[in-house]
Amino acid sequence: MDVVVLMKMVPDAAQKIEVDAASGQLKASTLNLIPFESDEHALEEALLIKERTGATVTVVTTDLPGGDVALWTALAKGATHALLVTRGRPYEPRSTGELARIYAKLLETIPHDLVLTGAQAPDDVEGELGALLAAQLGLPYISVAVAVRPDEGTHSAEVTTELGGGLRSVYESALPLVVGIQTSETPPRYAPFLQIRAAQRSKRTRSVAVEPVPFDPKVEVVALHKPVAGKGATMLEGSPEEVAGRLVEILAEKELVGG
Amino acid sequence: MDLDHVLLYPEGKSLLTCIQCGVCSATCPQEAFMEYPPRKIVAMLKAGLIDEVVQSGSMLKCVSCYSCQAKCPRQIRLTDLLFPLIRGRMFEGGGIPAELQKAFLDVQRYGNPLGRSTSERSDWVARSKVPIRILADRPGPVDLLWNVECYPSYHPRGQAVALATARLFHRLGLDFAILGSEERCIGDCAGYFGEFGLLDALIEQNLTTFRKYDFRRVVTSGAHAFNVFAHHYPGYGFTTPVEPVVGLIGEELPKLRPMLKTSVPHKVTYHDPCCLGRCMGASALRCYFAPPRKLLEAIPGLKYVEMAHHHENSLCCGGGGGGMWLDTYYRDQGMDRLSERVVKEAVAAGADVLAVTCDYEVSRFEDAVKVLGYDRKIVVRDVLELLDESAGGEAAV
Ligand code: SF4
Ligand code: SF4
Numbered sequence: 001m002d003v004v005v006l007m008k009m010v011p012d013a014a015q016k017i018e019v020d021a022a023s024g025q026l027k028a029s030t031l032n033l034i035p036f037e038s039d040e041h042a043l044e045e046a047l048l049i050k051e052r053t054g055a056t057v058t059v060v061t062t063d064l065p066g067g068d069v070a071l072w073t074a075l076a077k078g079a080t081h082a083l084l085v086t087r088g089r090p091y092e093p094r095s096t097g098e099l100a101r102i103y104a105k106l107l108e109t110i111p112h113d114l115v116l117t118g119a120q121a122p123d124d125v126e127g128e129l130g131a132l133l134a135a136q137l138g139l140p141y142i143s144v145a146v147a148v149r150p151d152e153g154t155h156s157a158e159v160t161t162e163l164g165g166g167l168r169s170v171y172e173s174a175l176p177l178v179v180g181i182q183t184s185e186t187p188p189r190y191a192p193f194l195q196i197r198a199a200q201r202s203k204r205t206r207s208v209a210v211e212p213v214p215f216d217p218k219v220e221v222v223a224l225h226k227p228v229a230g231k232g233a234t235m236l237e238g239s240p241e242e243v244a245g246r247l248v249e250i251l252a253e254k255e256l257v258g259g
Numbered sequence: 260m261d262l263d264h265v266l267l268y269p270e271g272k273s274l275l276t277c278i279q280c281g282v283c284s285a286t287c288p289q290e291a292f293m294e295y296p297p298r299k300i301v302a303m304l305k306a307g308l309i310d311e312v313v314q315s316g317s318m319l320k321c322v323s324c325y326s327c328q329a330k331c332p333r334q335i336r337l338t339d340l341l342f343p344l345i346r347g348r349m350f351e352g353g354g355i356p357a358e359l360q361k362a363f364l365d366v367q368r369y370g371n372p373l374g375r376s377t378s379e380r381s382d383w384v385a386r387s388k389v390p391i392r393i394l395a396d397r398p399g400p401v402d403l404l405w406n407v408e409c410y411p412s413y414h415p416r417g418q419a420v421a422l423a424t425a426r427l428f429h430r431l432g433l434d435f436a437i438l439g440s441e442e443r444c445i446g447d448c449a450g451y452f453g454e455f456g457l458l459d460a461l462i463e464q465n466l467t468t469f470r471k472y473d474f475r476r477v478v479t480s481g482a483h484a485f486n487v488f489a490h491h492y493p494g495y496g497f498t499t500p501v502e503p504v505v506g507l508i509g510e511e512l513p514k515l516r517p518m519l520k521t522s523v524p525h526k527v528t529y530h531d532p533c534c535l536g537r538c539m540g541a542s543a544l545r546c547y548f549a550p551p552r553k554l555l556e557a558i559p560g561l562k563y564v565e566m567a568h569h570h571e572n573s574l575c576c577g578g579g580g581g582g583m584w585l586d587t588y589y590r591d592q593g594m595d596r597l598s599e600r601v602v603k604e605a606v607a608a609g610a611d612v613l614a615v616t617c618d619y620e621v622s623r624f625e626d627a628v629k630v631l632g633y634d635r636k637i638v639v640r641d642v643l644e645l646l647d648e649s650a651g652g653e654a655a656v
Contacts, residue, residue: 014369015376034368190360192350193367194456 001055001152003046006117009033009064019224033066038118044184045148046116047078056080071205076195082205096124098215100132105210112176119144119180127180134178142171143180262309262344270340276333277301283327288575292594293317297327313348323451323580324533329541347453362584363454370443371409381439383418389429389656393439394472402434404474409444410618411480423647424504426656431511441468447483450491452581462495477501481618482534489544505616509550519649522560528610531573532617551616551642558649566604574601578619598627606636613639
């Protein structure tokens with residue numbers, strides 16, 4: 001069983017991110033790239049599959065700053081192989097379609113029964129990456145998954161997805177299969193620092209150059225800006241009793257509670 | 260040293276001298292919740308039952324309070340050596356609650372367990388009425404390097420203490436500077452939870468930063484960083500003298516006393532943090548029991564009262580050894596919060612102010628006050644905030 005995890009490096013929202021007024025792009029000097037949370041969950045799900053079935057887990061990311069650290073960390077957590085896709089390009093938040101083509105090309109050369117990636121990313125809010133990739137590869141695609149249970153014998157997988165409102169659905173699909181992971185069954189594990197360092201020294205990450213793929217983006221980023229604070233909020237002042245009384249009045253006015 | 264080979268090292272060999280007296284378990288504030296309390300753990304390790312100890316999770320409940328180590332008649336290094344080794348093993352098999360893992364990841368990424376941006380570390384300085392020199396902006400020799408630490412840098416209540424500290428330094432005419440956005444966690448939770456690789460990386464990084472500047476002494480805000488400075492940094496060749504702020508201000512009391520003019524008419528009790536008291540005693544270093552009490556008693560109008568547990572018997576706030584990030588886990592396990600026990604004791608002693616000197620404690624005890632519904636009975640203040648208030652506060656600088 002070969003599981004491939006595609007990890008995306010995204011700007012760390014905990015750091016102050018600035019928009020460059022001239023270019024209308026994120027200021028590269030303010031960006032600290034880290035693997036996106038859903039991708040960390042995809043890796044965790046893959047590691048759980050490895051623990052249960054002895055699968056091989058190959059982690060892939062692109063050569064953006066921090067990509068190497070993400071791969072060392074994945075190896076420290078237990079991934080089998082780590083691949084850094086070099087394409088020699090700076091961070092571009094609009095290239096999901098291109099990325100899907102690059103990964104499709106890469107996957108022609110590596111074995112894969114299951115391809116896991118985050119269901120969404122800050123630069124891919126529609127969750128296109130997995131869908132586009134599956135289309136390129138001619139594979140089935142299931143997204144917003146919260147559990148993936150492959151079965152080597154029947155060469156299929158049972159995938160549980162979140163439907164909202166507490167509902168879940170369970171799919172069964174033939175392999176190979178592309179899955180967008182929402183959350184893993186258990187929270188992503190922590191990689192102790194010594195093991196990350198050991199993975200770094202082991203030189204187990206491999207670089208693979210992927211030929212540039214012709215890609216004509218249909219979407220253009222027109223402007224980037226910080227969220228503008230709305231003016232809608234009314235602050236209620238006074239004693240807790242007064243505030244509570246006023247709150248009840250407002251809720252009744254809006255017919256949200258009985259008057 | 261690792262757990263499998265602990266008995267090969269002189270510090271580990273001391274385990275063999277355990278007489279199974281049970282003093283460690285009897286004094287442990289978390290004993291009731293541990294499957295294997297300290298005495299049993301020592302016996303099990305001697306018997307080679309390492310995996311059973313690791314898997315039991317008992318050590319997740321240890322808050323590194325040093326009670327057991329300080330009282331062990333054989334002076335076995337339970338808190339600062341053996342228990343971190345056991346917890347370090349837990350990283351291999353999982354079982355570390357997600358909230359604590361996040362704190363470690365945040366320390367790895369940002370050098371603070373609050374997950375905040377390094378660039379925001381000195382944002383609080385802008386609110387200071389007194390000048391605070393940041394070494395990167397104004398290098399050059401300075402007497403005191405003030406290690407502000409994570410909670411005073413980022414937590415709103417911690418920042419209030421940092422601002423009060425800066426005012427006191429200013430009034431005393433001390434020559435001080437901070438590292439600002441270059442400052443990183445000193446390594447407390449990493450060291451006491453057994454994330455030794457992270458501790459090592461933090462120390463190396465901090466020493467590299469320290470080497471860039473010319474200072475004579477270090478003063479550090481709270482108890483935990485001081486403990487790590489005292490116990491781990493000398494091993495890396497760092498020999499610059501380090502004092503906790505409360506120790507330094509204690510030495511300056513003759514100069515400060517005439518400035519303490521405003522009456523602070525409260526009944527105040529003081530919580531001895533493990534890492535300035537018992538912990539230092541257990542290592543034959545200087546304990547800081549007296550300075551905070553002397554400082555409080557110098558404040559006009561203040562009446563000092565003692566809690567039932569004090570000095571080497573003080574109750575831990577429950578924040579050490581990773582406990583700061585395990586409150587949800589402890590609640591799920593049906594455990595009492597130690598911080599609530601301390602607040603109850605403070606109220607029982609008749610105090611209306613609980614004074615602290617540990618950077619974790621203002622927020623921990625304030626949470627406990629709210630949970631207990633004691634908002635109208637008691638407030639939590641840092642000793643430095645009370646001194647600053649008596650010296651006239653922000654209006655008087
Ligand atoms: S206090 Fe010391 S000697 Fe006594 S049981 Fe505990 S470890 Fe052993
Ligand atoms: S350090 Fe404190 S909490 Fe930990 S085992 Fe010893 S007495 Fe118990």
